Amino acid sequence: MNIQFDATDKVNGLMTITIENADYQTEVDKTLKDYRKRAQVPGFRPGQAPMGMIKRQYGTAVKVDVVNKLLGEKLYGYVRENKIQMLGEPLPSDTQKPLDFEGDAPLEFKFDIAVAPEFKAQLSGKDKVPYYTIGVDDKMIDQQVQAYAQRAGHNEKVEEYDSEKRDVLRGDLRELDADGNAKEGGIEIENVAVMPQYISVDDQKKLFDGAKLGDIITWNPRKAYPDNDAEVAGILRVEKDAVKDHEGDFTFQVTEISRYVAAEINQELFSQVFGEGTVKDEKEFREKIAQQLSKQFETDSDYMFLLDVRQHMEKKIGKLEFPEAILRRVMIQNNKERKDVEKFVDDNFQASIKELQWHLIKEQLVAANNITVGDSDIEEAAKEFARAQFAQYGMTNLPEEYVENYAKEMLKKQEQTDRLVDRAIDVKLKNALKTVVKLDEKTISLDEFQKMAAEKSN
Numbered sequence: 001m002n003i004q005f006d007a008t009d010k011v012n013g014l015m016t017i018t019i020e021n022a023d024y025q026t027e028v029d030k031t032l033k034d035y036r037k038r039a040q041v042p043g044f045r046p047g048q049a050p051m052g053m054i055k056r057q058y059g060t061a062v063k064v065d066v067v068n069k070l071l072g073e074k075l076y077g078y079v080r081e082n083k084i085q086m087l088g089e090p091l092p093s094d095t096q097k098p099l100d101f102e103g104d105a106p107l108e109f110k111f112d113i114a115v116a117p118e119f120k121a122q123l124s125g126k127d128k129v130p131y132y133t134i135g136v137d138d139k140m141i142d143q144q145v146q147a148y149a150q151r152a153g154h155n156e157k158v159e160e161y162d163s164e165k166r167d168v169l170r171g172d173l174r175e176l177d178a179d180g181n182a183k184e185g186g187i188e189i190e191n192v193a194v195m196p197q198y199i200s201v202d203d204q205k206k207l208f209d210g211a212k213l214g215d216i217i218t219w220n221p222r223k224a225y226p227d228n229d230a231e232v233a234g235i236l237r238v239e240k241d242a243v244k245d246h247e248g249d250f251t252f253q254v255t256e257i258s259r260y261v262a263a264e265i266n267q268e269l270f271s272q273v274f275g276e277g278t279v280k281d282e283k284e285f286r287e288k289i290a291q292q293l294s295k296q297f298e299t300d301s302d303y304m305f306l307l308d309v310r311q312h313m314e315k316k317i318g319k320l321e322f323p324e325a326i327l328r329r330v331m332i333q334n335n336k337e338r339k340d341v342e343k344f345v346d347d348n349f350q351a352s353i354k355e356l357q358w359h360l361i362k363e364q365l366v367a368a369n370n371i372t373v374g375d376s377d378i379e380e381a382a383k384e385f386a387r388a389q390f391a392q393y394g395m396t397n398l399p400e401e402y403v404e405n406y407a408k409e410m411l412k413k414q415e416q417t418d419r420l421v422d423r424a425i426d427v428k429l430k431n432a433l434k435t436v437v438k439l440d441e442k443t444i445s446l447d448e449f450q451k452m453a454a455e456k457s458n
Helices: 021-038 051-081 138-151 202-208 229-236 240-245 267-274 282-317 324-334 341-368 375-392 400-411 414-436 446-457
Strands: 002-007 012-019 107-114 128-134 154-157 168-175 188-194 216-219 250-261 438-444
Touching: 002 051, 012 051, 021 051, 051 107, 107 324, 128 282, 128 446, 138 267, 138 282, 188 229, 188 250, 202 216, 229 240, 267 282, 282 341, 282 375, 282 414, 282 446, 324 341, 341 414, 375 400, 375 414, 400 414, 438 446
Parallel strands: 128 438
Antiparallel strands: 002 012, 012 107, 154 250, 168 188, 168 250, 216 250
């Protein structure tokens, strides 16, 4: 066997692998003997069919399989041993000649290899990178207090509908005919729930203003939700396609008005949010919320920091040269199932090159800072993600076993695990780089931060 790698330029290479008969014949013969032992050939006992017959029937296919396996092993082995930083997969070269697997002549394979550009990604204390801290103000704390009070609230029955209170009306629905009488065979449903504040047409919405228990309101569900047949179908309890058959008026007799009332801001709420005995009064409650928000915002600040590191490194290194012709072919190959593959590649190619450049820079930064990720790091990343998910719903005081169980479920899915590996690497990388570079620390408002993050993410 002979392997030759020719660098046509700094980022393109041609690998030629010549495989001789002696490289594969022993394995082919061994495989064919195994086939013979198992073959069920009419007229012969198992394992007694002539080898010549087995070779004629299976020889070429076995040879192709053995050669392809050997080819892959040797190609990737050569790449590893010679430290070629290959991008994507090797592609059959346009100079590849037809192969004859029937004969015994040497088989010559040619592959185009995309090679990563050479560069050095380094950071030190001479590199100045912004680090933005989001300031927590009273308005944020007030909003979070109200959010906790809303989550801990309850429904209570009231006598009169108030459009400002997001009340839910329940009542009996009856379909009317063109003369305003109960429609024979029409829809009649008890205990239908309606939330008038979500009605999209004002004149229909206003029909419910000031409604009291026992009131009968005449309205038109189809006119109330002209662009939402699914909503109408849900109210009338019919299939979506049947909505067109019920475009007339309905009466709605109010039987119940339910109002959601926020919880009082007292010791019961403090204990519910942060646990028994953790907070003793509203002042401590607000302080605890401020700490919680600062912790949550720290994750955002770290995310922004990595965006700024990326921006800093891209500017420092400049535009790298990539083997675009090969990478474009790789991208087409990876998306060949798309009908619009050519347009898709044209639209997304430069963005993919930009992401590839950052991936290569990040790889060097990870290696330079001796960052490795183990099972415990991935599990912790899963738990942090779980805590963040629960926190969005105000669940900040969950037992650890709940967090662990949620994390374990996430780790059962390979796609989730891959994302968590990246997340764990990012956590370690930002922690390391914050001690390497000079931080230009600034405190800004949440609005300023969100605007800046949106601009840098695009």
